[in-house]
Amino acid sequence: MADQRTSDAPFAPPAGATASLRLGSGVAMEARISTSGLLGVAAIVSAALLGSAAIVLAARRSRAAAPPDAR
Numbered sequence: 001m002a003d004q005r006t007s008d009a010p011f012a013p014p015a016g017a018t019a020s021l022r023l024g025s026g027v028a029m030e031a032r033i034s035t036s037g038l039l040g041v042a043a044i045v046s047a048a049l050l051g052s053a054a055i056v057l058a059a060r061r062s063r064a065a066a067p068p069d070a071r
Contacts, residue, residue, distance in 0.1 A: 017038060021029040033041070 016034040
């Protein structure tokens with residue numbers, strides 16, 4: 001007799017995100033990304049945004065510190 005606790009667990013869908021682009025009734029494009037992939041993309045985007053913000057702040061500070069003749 002098989003033990004119920006050792007039987008296979010039900011299939012769990014993979015973690016992550018799925019995106020579909022639909023045109024009319026058909027699917028034009030479908031993409032899937034894992035959770036670790038999403039975290040990687042989020043890290044890249046946040047680093048780019050922080051870098052851009054640092055550049056803008058440095059430019060504003062240098063413009064404010066410049067003598068009036070240099071403007």
